[in-house]
Amino acid sequence: MRYFLRRTLHAVFLLFGVSLLTFLFSALTPGNYFDEMRLNPQISPETVSALRIQYQLDRPLPVRYAHWLNAVAHGELGFSFAYNSPVAPLLWVRARNTLALTVTAMLLAWLIALPLGVWSAARFGRAPDRVLSFTTATLLVVPDLVLALGLLILAVRTGWFPTGGLVSVNFDELSAPQKLRDLGFHLALPVIALVVATLPMLVRHVRASVAEALDAPFLRAALGHGIPRSKLLYGYALRAAANPLISLFGFSAGTLLSGSLLVEVVMSWPGLGPLLLESILARDLYVVIGGVLLSMLFLVGGNLFADILLYWADPRIRTAASAK
């Protein structure tokens, strides 16, 4: 129990630190949303300064930070100047779409990477393993941006997948199974891009750690006892190799979030990515801070999940935690 408490405390500290950091950065900003407004001749200077006071941009930084923290405690994330609405509901819709994309991609990537890595490790150094290693090495040098754009061009030229948006225009008229199919079709392209971008790293790590575990004496003994091969690989070797892989799970959440930001913009998926880009260009301060913080929340959530998984999977951590 104390283990979880400590991990949660660490997560809260991290979130707090990120919010402080982004606020500090924002204090260094040479311009803000109202500077652009001032250039607009239809808006009087009095209105602009009144708005500035209304949004408390004239107050010193610590006061603004305290106000913002207070708002966060009440479940709000400040106010969007450009949308003229609270930030939280704005972000929420987008975050749902981002989560749908990243969670699907993450599950899919791991579901493919685990058997593929184990399969490759079982044939360590032989022809199929070499072919797979070469393929993953090649994919590793193709950056996300290049991959996403390439896939998009492929989709446009073949017409296999729709090239943007969440659903088709006639979504409301479709029946429930058709709706699901439509959503899946739209999800396919960004998910493929994300999976292909993360898969090589995952496969390589699974392969390396399972191959290392396969070398251990206890597995040779198990083999000598005549335990079936599949049970040996998935029941024994994978379990012994789990520790670094679970840590990688938390880490891969971070790379996926970065990757999805880009993929969303490229493939016009209405997630956090396009919103964040838009608000950066519009100098919509609180939306940027909220978006960064929300992504941090996902990341921390993923890491916390990995920690819990680790606690469950690795008895060494359990004993170390209870000994304290």
Add this chain to the structure above:
Amino acid sequence: MTQRRKLTNWLIVLVALHGIIAAAGFFAPYDPVEQDRGRPYLPPMHLHMVDGQGHLHVRPFFYPLRLREGSFDQYEEDTAGAVPLRLFTRGAAYRLLGLIPSRLHLFGAVGARIHLLGTDAYGRDQLSRILYGGQVSLLAGLLGATVTLLLGALIGMAAGYYSGWRDELLMRVAELFLALPWLYLLFALRAFLPLAVSPLEAFLLVVVVIGMVGWARPARLVRGVVLSVKERDFVRAARGFGASDFYLLRHHIFPETASVLLTQAAILVPQFILAEMTLSFLGLGVPEPMSSWGNLLATLQQYSVLVSYWWMYLPALAIVPFFLGYLGLASALQQRTTPYKLEEKTGWNPS
């Protein structure tokens, strides 16, 4: 292949790649901003060896493209006049490496313009723009990596040398930077810097933003090295002789971190080239008419370009050989500095 061989081979590959980009003026047939409004979105031209009558030519040649009747972006080969490809021709003036004025180009043609990779919306030669754009992207990556490594080395040495609360504070901040997804960090940093700036300022801004993102990992690695080095006998002896902190850091501790910094450089440079590409692609980086790999790709955000003009995607592929080269270099450097075989640990084997 021995480790030393591997290292030199990857270095040669990288030097050659950078050489091509650095001497863009020579390898590019035209000036990157020279427009030809009559030929927008010209597709890549094909080089031929055999003409319509079945005659074999010694010199590769191409047919000039002309607009098809009643179309604004469909071209066809004008098979009446074959134009031979000429090597070492004289063309647009440029300065080699920004210093030596020259008009010599690797190849070109007389009588018609040759566009091996097609043209963009303004009829600018795509190959020339990719080569010149590489200068901006590579320079941003290299400068960004330099800033990051300087920052990382300074912070890492400070944290490792003066342990205690300073170490604690610096490492907690580093943890924050490590935890944030790098693209979000890049965005957040860019968000709070001015938007409307001149191209040169924009370039410097990109370098600063990229440079400030990645310092945490090198800083932690350097700190680890410093922690162990500062207790070594030769450092303690120097301190016993009354050497100052600065002297110790400069002459005894910093040289020990060199191998870590080198490896980090090989890992960071390609990442930062990509970071520049990403920022410019999204319109937050280097603006037109300067070309960089990122803003060359920005036209792909228009659906019509995506559908019809696939050669606008080619700048994206330019980064791939650089990625390969730097990854190979990084793994060769790591193999050299770590006694055990890296290949078995990570499964990374680029050869």
